[in-house]
Amino acid sequence: AKMTPSAPYKTLLLDMDGVLAEVSKSYRAAIISTCHKYGATSINDDVVGDWKAKGGSNNDWKLSLDLINSDPNGAKDLTLQQVTDTFEEFYQGKDGQPGLCDLESLIPTKATLDELRKRSNGVGIVTGRPKKDCDKFLKQNDLEKYVDCCVCMEDGPPKPDAFPVRRACELLKIEPSASVILVGDTPDDIRAAVAAGCKGVGVATPEAVEAAAAKGEAYDSTKLCVAMKECGADVILEPGFVKLVDMFPA
Secondary structure, three states: OOOOOOOOOEEEEEEOOOOOOOOOOOOHHHHHHHHHHOOOOOHHHHHHOOOOHHOOOOOHHHHHHHHHHHHHOOOOOOHHHHHHHHHHHHHHHOOOOOOHHHOOOEEOOHHHHHHHHHHOOOOOEEOOOOOOHHHHHHHHOHHHHHHOOEEOOHHHHOOOOOHHHHHHHHHOOOOOOEEEEEEEHHHHHHHHHOOOOOOOEEEEOOOHHHHHHHHOOOOOHOHHHHHHHHHHOOOEOOOOOHHHHHOOOO
């Protein structure tokens, strides 16, 4: 069945990782490196993808610890703090070594963001990232001018809780409604949007689309896309979400 979005949309909320930021070589790689450092060598991209598709793994530090604990060879009795510190060394870099965060790139074009900025009545970022990581990505890619507010890890309960979506609406001074969309790449994003009384729009990540294409499969046939549809995504878009522009009235 073809999905028909319930557009027109008016307000745009964007998740960061997998939507704006290509993170397969940064956050995803930091999860895997952290797991391997603590002996959990069975953890690879597919396993991380499966856990993300199940939902409830918005915090990559906690997810890394859960994954280590799920591997019979993973180190036992680790604290979340130990795992977080190791993860941050890989992600941020240490002792003058560059971190994996430097490998992030912007997925959508500036032209798409420009047009969405013009057509929407407000643009907010709703991310599980710590605020400093969120701000850094916006600054590095010169995106501050497109964004009115950011709701980050420190602000309150994470997605799939409705809180971050409701908080973004509050900051934009609008009521949560079906004309407010959160564009995300995981079921937790869609669940959070729906729980807040808004709409969830799914987007496939570049690396998942590449893997699907290699198998001759459609971009929206991946585990995460199927899971997002099951959670009530209004529509599933390709990376860079160019088609979203036409779902906002000019």
